Structure formats: structure tokens, C-alpha cells
Amino acid sequence: MDKLSPRQTSILEYIYSRFQQDGILPSYREIGDAMGIRSTNGVSDHIKALTRKGYLQRVGGTGKSALARAMRLTDLALTELSGDLQPEASLHDLDMIEVGVYGSVAAGLPALAVEHREETLRVDRCMIPGAGQVFALRVSGESMIEDGILPGDYIFVRKQLTVRDGEIAVVMVDGECTVKRFFREGDRIRLQPANSTMEPIYVAASEFREVHVVGIVSGVFRKMG
Structure with a gap:
């Protein structure tokens, strides 16, 4: 398919x-x-x-x-x-779940996220609170380091079409994907990095650019070693 x-x-x-x-x-x-x-x-x-x-x-x-x-x-x-978040059937520990990793997302300038499952993370259920469909993306870039999101980290993304001001969201801009804090400012959107050396991305309504929210970041996972 x-x-x-x-x-x-x-x-x-x-x-x-x-x-x-x-x-x-x-x-x-x-x-x-x-x-x-x-x-x-x-x-x-x-x-x-x-x-x-x-x-x-x-x-x-x-x-x-x-x-x-x-x-x-x-x-x-x-x-x-029905969801990409499934119980790990081979584990007797019912607190463990599987989350599919669907490529990478830029914590910097927008970059395309690959839309197919590359690997699976097995994590404790408490790392992903709440309900809804959740998937993971691997982070590249340093624009969110002051929010504790580092290059090579995995972010858990809860799929939804809306976001509140100030939430960390995965956003598509003209078909390319980025993770930033999301703010509405009159007739424009500000995608704010968490890195004091970087400038925000502004998208004005007058530019007629295609923008939509993929989901909000609900957690961060880091592999050690």
C-alpha cells in the first residue's frame, strides 16, 4: 500500500x-x-x-x-x-509500550520528515501521558536546546490539528517539517526556537504559505551511549 x-x-x-x-x-x-x-x-x-x-x-x-x-x-x-501506539506483546511488563519512529525533524530550519516507520522505541508508558495517537521523530539541529531537546533526541508527537500559544509543536511549512514553540501574532504565526542565538521563523497570512500543525510534543527520549 x-x-x-x-x-x-x-x-x-x-x-x-x-x-x-x-x-x-x-x-x-x-x-x-x-x-x-x-x-x-x-x-x-x-x-x-x-x-x-x-x-x-x-x-x-x-x-x-x-x-x-x-x-x-x-x-x-x-x-x-486506531493509533501507532501499541502494547509490546512480547514483554510481560504491561507498563512498556512501543512507539514507531517515522524519520527526523529539524530543530532548526524546516526540513522534511520521512513518513515511514524506521524503527521502534520501547518505553515506559508513564513517559507518554494522555490519550491519542502518538509517534516519534528523531531530532536534528540545535534550535530547541534551551528546552532540553538536543540533536539525536527522539520527540514523542501527539497527532492533533490544533495547538495553543506557547506549546512545542511539529509544524509543516510549505511541505517541510520543523519543531518550534508556536505563537499566533495577529495575521502571522511565529515559530520560536529555544536557542538565544537563533531567530524565529515568521509566516504571515499575506504570504499565502501552506502551514499546518502535525501535532504537539508530549515528551523527549534520549538514548545513552
């Missing part, structure tokens, strides 16, 4: 969240509004890709406003959306 791009993953998660909340799938217009996609044709391209890759299935209906009546989430989508 083809892997999803970060954008396709976010759209699929939004569709799933609306299905969980409302019992139906959202329209193309609702997806576009939630994802910051101005054209329904742009949404249509993503829906076609999700259908081709086996995550959505057409069951009837026509028109871009009729997604709720025309599509359904496949078993593949429902299985994968």
Missing part, C-alpha cells in the same frame, strides 16, 4: 475526527476550510489520492459537496487511525 504524504495524513485524520464526532464525513468545502486549502479542486486531488491508496472508498453520490454521502473510510483507514 502506498504511503501517505504528511498533507494526506492530516486530511485523513480530519475526516476521521469528523466521522467520530458527527457520524458522517465532511464536505470538500469543510475539508478545505479546516486544512487551509482555498480550492475544492485542491481538496479533490487529495481525496482522489486517498481513494487510490485505499483509505477512502466511493459508495455513491456525486458532486464535491456530497463527500459525506459519496465516500466511506475503508477498513485500512480505520485500522491505521
Whole structure:
């Protein structure tokens, strides 16, 4: 099965969240509004890709406003959306869990995160509090060192589409991924490093750049030796 791009993953998660909340799938217009996609044709391209890759299935209906009546989430989508965080079956210690590592993210200038599982971390459950789908990324760069996030560390990322001001988030900017503290400032977003020698990244609404939140950082893991 083809892997999803970060954008396709976010759209699929939004569709799933609306299905969980409302019992139906959202329209193309609702997806576009939630994802910051101005054209329904742009949404249509993503829906076609999700259908081709086996995550959505057409069951009837026509028109871009009729997604709720025309599509359904496949078993593949429902299985994968149930979470990447799974119990470690081979361990008798029920406090241990597995978290998939899906590549690297820059704690510096934005850099692309690889969207496939490269390895698995086995950690104590208490390291990842709360509920929701969690995955791990390996950190490169030094822009978050004053928050205790060092090059080579692993960050645990809880997938969600929203973030509060000041939270550490993994953010996609024009298709590239970075980890920073997130702030809204009028008509722009500030992605603030935790390194006094580095400047923040500003994204203004007038620039029409594509920005969306992948998730918030819920923990840090460091291998010794």
C-alpha cells in the first residue's frame, strides 16, 4: 500500500475526527476550510489520492459537496487511525509500550520528515501521558536546546490539528517539517526556537504559505551511549 504524504495524513485524520464526532464525513468545502486549502479542486486531488491508496472508498453520490454521502473510510483507514501506539506483546511488563519512529525533524530550519516507520522505541508508558495517537521523530539541529531537546533526541508527537500559544509543536511549512514553540501574532504565526542565538521563523497570512500543525510534543527520549 502506498504511503501517505504528511498533507494526506492530516486530511485523513480530519475526516476521521469528523466521522467520530458527527457520524458522517465532511464536505470538500469543510475539508478545505479546516486544512487551509482555498480550492475544492485542491481538496479533490487529495481525496482522489486517498481513494487510490485505499483509505477512502466511493459508495455513491456525486458532486464535491456530497463527500459525506459519496465516500466511506475503508477498513485500512480505520485500522491505521486506531493509533501507532501499541502494547509490546512480547514483554510481560504491561507498563512498556512501543512507539514507531517515522524519520527526523529539524530543530532548526524546516526540513522534511520521512513518513515511514524506521524503527521502534520501547518505553515506559508513564513517559507518554494522555490519550491519542502518538509517534516519534528523531531530532536534528540545535534550535530547541534551551528546552532540553538536543540533536539525536527522539520527540514523542501527539497527532492533533490544533495547538495553543506557547506549546512545542511539529509544524509543516510549505511541505517541510520543523519543531518550534508556536505563537499566533495577529495575521502571522511565529515559530520560536529555544536557542538565544537563533531567530524565529515568521509566516504571515499575506504570504499565502501552506502551514499546518502535525501535532504537539508530549515528551523527549534520549538514548545513552
